[in-house]
Amino acid sequence: MTDPTSGAALRGAVDLSALRNRPTAAGPGDTVAPSSAASVASLVMDATDETFAQVLELSRTVPVVVDLWAEWCGPCKQLSPILEKVVTELGGRLVLAKVDVDANPQLSQAFRAQSIPMVVALVGGQPVPLFTGAVPEQQVREVFAQLLQLAAQNGVTGTVAVDGAAAPEAPAEPPLPPLHAEAFEAIEAGDYPRAIAAYERALAENPRDAEARAGLGQVRLLDRVQGLDLQAARAAAAAAPQDVSAQFAVADLDVAGGHIDDAFDRLLDLFGQLAAADRGPVRERLLELFGLVGDTDPRVVRARSRLASLLF
Structure with missing residues (x-):
């Protein structure tokens, strides 16, 4: 089980250990990032049972979004273009790895893909469940923004360049609202009660602050499980x-x-x-x-x- 008392909760019971050390020779048509993670052939790549170790390694540099899909799945065909569009617009801050569950049964089993489309992320080799089912573009953008914040809390802040393309300029990070910044600082210090108080004040000021509400739920959970056996x-x-x-x-x-x-x-x-x-x-x-x-x-x-x- 992932340590729930870390600076940010990497939630997920997915066991990927058996996939870490697989042979990494790519088959025909496979496009997987090199282990150096300095550049990729595309920000949208196909991943297989045999090449997934490279995807795990890449996630130590940049968050990797994993799209579990199948050719027969109608909602998958609605969601995949949205994922590709948003990842591409982020200019190398995220990478999308597409997994055909029919062709890759071991990955399907590892991620417990009982329903597709299923979207998870990898941050530093650790799985983070995101959502299941087709969701609108705005929700995808909100989830990816939260994913980038979570990755930053866990030290995964790199970007990747596309082979043959000029390295994109990193988009300027908008400054965090003061209470959000206070909450993040408290989380990094392990002071969960202070983070809870900061998020509660943010919600008192703006009850529609979705990021504060999501952060409050996560940090309350962190506070409750801290030290539990x-x-x-x-x-x-x-x-x-x-x-x-x-x-x-x-x-x-x-x-x-x-x-x-x-x-x-x-x-x-x-x-x-x-x-x-x-x-x-x-x-x-x-x-x-x-x-x-x-x-x-x-x-x-x-x-x-x-x-x-x-x-x-």
Whole structure:
């Protein structure tokens, strides 16, 4: 499991270790970045089971967006051009690696691609779930902006040049709003309560600040899981199935580790067991985690449906 107490939560339970040391000889038609990551043939490349180790290495220099798709998938054909357009416009700050799940079963299994299109990112070799399903261009831009912030927090701030093209000028980074900057500084210092307070003040000033809301959800999770031991938390939860605090601890650790369905199922089971008067905190925690994972994520959609059935 990725360490959820790092400066930024690289969320994901994807195990890519078996793909790190594969032979990297490219097959016909494959376009994969060289291991030096100084330049690429294109900002949009195809990746395979055999060449994915190079993609992992590239992600240590620049965030790599992985688009898991298939030829028969209609929503994939809607989403892929949007991803390509936005990545290209970012001028080398992101790279897009396209994975045909039918032709690359090991990658499909590693990423647990139960539904496509599925989009994840790699930052420093670590997976970061982004979204599943076709989403509008504006949402893609917002997610990629958050991805670049997350990458910067983890020291992945490089750019790549396209072979044969002049190196693009790095676009000027707009200055962070003061409260966002305060939150980032606090996160880097490991002072999560101060980061939470900064994001809460930002939301008080502008309730529609989506980046502050997303940052607040992530840093609250970081604060809650800091210092928790997974085995001890699971033992405590097993010993007290209706202890709300014990179940919350395991659910938070599961979300931090990318086990989203496990977390939701645990809290929904707990919700169903409690008396109506005691359900409020569980519902609030579920809604908070729904917002953290993303309202369009199919796992959230399923969990919301089950929550509604338990309520009514």
